[in-house]
Amino acid sequence: MPPSLLIILVLLLSSLAYWLGRRRAFLFARQPGAGKMHSRPGYYGMLTALWCGLPALLIVAVWQVAADPLLTQMAMKGVFAAKGSLSPDQANLLVNDIRNLVAGNLVAREVDPVLQAAADQYLGLMRISNLALATVALTTALVAAYLVLARIRPALRARNQVERAVEIILTLCSTFAVFITIGIVLSVLFESIRFFQQIPLLDFLFGLKWSPQMAIRADQAGSSGSFGAVPVLTGTFLISGIAMAIAVPFGLMSAIYLSEYAGPKFRATVKPLLEILAGVPTVVYGFFAALVVAPAIRDLGAGLGLSVASESALAAGLVMGIMIIPFVSSLSDDVINAVPQSLRDGSYGLGATKSETIKLVILPAALPGIVGSILLAVSRAIGETMIVVMAAGLAANLTLNPLQAVTTVTVQIVTLLVGDQEFDSPKTLAAFALGMLLFVVTLVLNVIALYVVRKYREEYE
Amino acid sequence: MSEKPKISTMDRVNVGLAARYRKERRFKLFGLAAIAASLLFLVLLLGSIVAKGYTAFRQTEILLDIHFDPLVLDVNNLATANYAALVRDGVFALFPQVEGRQDKRILGKLVSTGAAYQLQDMVMNKPELIGPPKPIWVLADDEVDMFVKGHISRDVPESERRVSDQEAAWIDQLVAAGRLALKFNTTFFQAGDSREPELAGIRGAVMGSFFTLVVTLALSFPIGVAAAVYLEEFAPQNRWTDLIEVNINNLAAIPSIVFGLLGLAVFLNFMNLPRSASLVGGLVLTLMTLPTIIIASRASLKSVPPSIREAALGVGASKMQTIAHHVLPLAMPGMMTGAIIGMARALGETAPLLMIGMVAFIVDVPTGFSDPATVLPVQIYLWADSPERAFVERTSAAIMVLLLLLLAMNAAAVFLRNKFERRW
Numbered sequence: 044m045p046p047s048l049l050i051i052l053v054l055l056l057s058s059l060a061y062w063l064g065r066r067r068a069f070l071f072a073r074q075p076g077a078g079k080m081h082s083r084p085g086y087y088g089m090l091t092a093l094w095c096g097l098p099a100l101l102i103v104a105v106w107q108v109a110a111d112p113l114l115t116q117m118a119m120k121g122v123f124a125a126k127g128s129l130s131p132d133q134a135n136l137l138v139n140d141i142r143n144l145v146a147g148n149l150v151a152r153e154v155d156p157v158l159q160a161a162a163d164q165y166l167g168l169m170r171i172s173n174l175a176l177a178t179v180a181l182t183t184a185l186v187a188a189y190l191v192l193a194r195i196r197p198a199l200r201a202r203n204q205v206e207r208a209v210e211i212i213l214t215l216c217s218t219f220a221v222f223i224t225i226g227i228v229l230s231v232l233f234e235s236i237r238f239f240q241q242i243p244l245l246d247f248l249f250g251l252k253w254s255p256q257m258a259i260r261a262d263q264a265g266s267s268g269s270f271g272a273v274p275v276l277t278g279t280f281l282i283s284g285i286a287m288a289i290a291v292p293f294g295l296m297s298a299i300y301l302s303e304y305a306g307p308k309f310r311a312t313v314k315p316l317l318e319i320l321a322g323v324p325t326v327v328y329g330f331f332a333a334l335v336v337a338p339a340i341r342d343l344g345a346g347l348g349l350s351v352a353s354e355s356a357l358a359a360g361l362v363m364g365i366m367i368i369p370f371v372s373s374l375s376d377d378v379i380n381a382v383p384q385s386l387r388d389g390s391y392g393l394g395a396t397k398s399e400t401i402k403l404v405i406l407p408a409a410l411p412g413i414v415g416s417i418l419l420a421v422s423r424a425i426g427e428t429m430i431v432v433m434a435a436g437l438a439a440n441l442t443l444n445p446l447q448a449v450t451t452v453t454v455q456i457v458t459l460l461v462g463d464q465e466f467d468s469p470k471t472l473a474a475f476a477l478g479m480l481l482f483v484v485t486l487v488l489n490v491i492a493l494y495v496v497r498k499y500r501e502e503y504e
Numbered sequence: 505m506s507e508k509p510k511i512s513t514m515d516r517v518n519v520g521l522a523a524r525y526r527k528e529r530r531f532k533l534f535g536l537a538a539i540a541a542s543l544l545f546l547v548l549l550l551g552s553i554v555a556k557g558y559t560a561f562r563q564t565e566i567l568l569d570i571h572f573d574p575l576v577l578d579v580n581n582l583a584t585a586n587y588a589a590l591v592r593d594g595v596f597a598l599f600p601q602v603e604g605r606q607d608k609r610i611l612g613k614l615v616s617t618g619a620a621y622q623l624q625d626m627v628m629n630k631p632e633l634i635g636p637p638k639p640i641w642v643l644a645d646d647e648v649d650m651f652v653k654g655h656i657s658r659d660v661p662e663s664e665r666r667v668s669d670q671e672a673a674w675i676d677q678l679v680a681a682g683r684l685a686l687k688f689n690t691t692f693f694q695a696g697d698s699r700e701p702e703l704a705g706i707r708g709a710v711m712g713s714f715f716t717l718v719v720t721l722a723l724s725f726p727i728g729v730a731a732a733v734y735l736e737e738f739a740p741q742n743r744w745t746d747l748i749e750v751n752i753n754n755l756a757a758i759p760s761i762v763f764g765l766l767g768l769a770v771f772l773n774f775m776n777l778p779r780s781a782s783l784v785g786g787l788v789l790t791l792m793t794l795p796t797i798i799i800a801s802r803a804s805l806k807s808v809p810p811s812i813r814e815a816a817l818g819v820g821a822s823k824m825q826t827i828a829h830h831v832l833p834l835a836m837p838g839m840m841t842g843a844i845i846g847m848a849r850a851l852g853e854t855a856p857l858l859m860i861g862m863v864a865f866i867v868d869v870p871t872g873f874s875d876p877a878t879v880l881p882v883q884i885y886l887w888a889d890s891p892e893r894a895f896v897e898r899t900s901a902a903i904m905v906l907l908l909l910l911l912a913m914n915a916a917a918v919f920l921r922n923k924f925e926r927r928w
Contacts, residue, residue, distance in 0.1 A: 220798070322852075
């Protein structure tokens, strides 16, 4: 029985248990002289359903996680015995082959009879395991449901127990976010550590040359990959810098106009329109950058006698800047609106014009918040992927010339990891090291930004 | 005693006033210009996509007289008959004057390679077609299509043009005979991906997006709401709660590609889930949208006034009953708005899905959660990389479909908010 069917079956049993528990509670309630029920009948049903469903589902989940490695190990025992001593890499390769065989995917070369036997053995073991799982899970569900049903009495405090269970479930759900963060940190950290075992950390952080193409065979030409992240980082900051040079003035001025000058009607129409810019998927911006903006800039450059790369940093940065405008403007808008009216009134009272008030009073007062929003925007720009993947280059040039092609951290991650990969080569591991760099940088930026914003808010409240 | 002419403050102010007012006007104009520029960018973005893409909804078709020759089509073995020959004969019949292998080969290329499959499907479904010639519209080749739509200009010298003068003349003849026309492009909505632009469609990607979003919604909405309820209604004020809150805020700002790395390392390499499956895509997007949904749900719960809770508690409801029967129903519209907005973001997301192998070239339309699939934004990315001119218009058309879907979702969110939102 496949696990998905088993889960459906357990859920069906569980709803049946609900109905049975409820009916039993009703029977008690109708019985003369049985006393008043502690809880409403539905709670008895829910209690039965929970006991019927949860332990069984838990068993299924644990079994699913634990069974696969165990079965693989058992199936591989014969293979390893036949093949003699193997390096861990070769062993992994064999395991993968067997997985493919089991999944029914075609393996390109002739199927080794030993592997085929192992795959068959695996399938056989899996069938037994699934059968055993179904038996255990269904028995648990039935026994648990029966036990609860037998315990239903008017005095059973069903509601309290159900509520306790629900509260535990709610608590578990809320810790999910922490687990995601831990998962991210662990997954990037593990692979990064493996990367740094092969490439020294200092070479990575301060190396000036990035060419991750490693030879597959040792005797191939150009086999030395070099993993100096400086050109990649420079490219990232160049493109983000261009983006911020567009987004900050436009976004800030829009925010100032919207919050200080615009009437309510103008504001109500323009603000949603600006938000559309934020809602457009980044892949659309990437397409726009690659097909409209980049050729336009190249032609313009050719007209002026400049040589512009067709994947210039300028095009990607420009479009990324457009994407970030609404981000800067809506955050700054909030911050400017939070400046107390009394400051404005005081300034007007001294005879300042509106623009003087804005420049000399409101902006200084809102500065921490604006800085915070700009920092958040920078972290968005650094982590932005699709625009640069589609419009920026692949070659890691160490340059600050916006007319040349540069590459970014995110582009490198995508190019290193898309397609077939060997999971142990420094080439793929480098992507995780870059990912960790990205994670750390954006995290630090966010933490600083949130800190600055929070600090500022406290001043007026 | 020399008496200096006394300059009053008023005079000083008046001297500078004109300049200050000019500055004021200039500053205001800057602001207006910034907004105008941003809106111009928006118009430029949408305009260029519509301008490039609207032609993709119509497709050039050619009317051929196909002779379903019983000699070629063996009734017992319809699947393997030579349908390409039927198509070729149909094309040659239109231009009896064309001689020579070379010319005939070029002539045969006016029609899409998909035409043979089209005939095959027709005959397999309706074997009674076999017999005398019948007029049938078949798809034209993508380059013919581009030429007819004017994307390949006649003014370019022949050597730099993908359509030769000879082919252009044939096309003109077909147009004059009424045998070549632009029809509504059904292939685009019904087919999966293809290397041939005229046969490529978005159905596979749309279904992939659908399955992915179903997984995302089914996981992120319940978990998100549960987490929000716990944090708003139950959580004690302590370090652990603070940690969770900081975590959620930070997760919302982590670049999406990092979630892709997580998906690759955990779901594919550690848990051995199938590559390219919409199930895994949905899991990754769940992790991404969860913070959005939690934040929106908490805001929504916060907006329910405490008096509701107090009233329910006052008449003897337990805390859980208060929440389940009174607070949650009142907060639900806000939570659903948040969920729809989260789903819209998930629908437009590309980068993390590249990491988990949803970029594969997949022809078949996925039918389940574990089938290899791609999603609409990734399809756009793939097509944008294709060199054929015809894929440019298809990419733009796919973008238009994606934007329409997003617009519909956001409109639904706004509608929900306006209809059900209560001000207390």
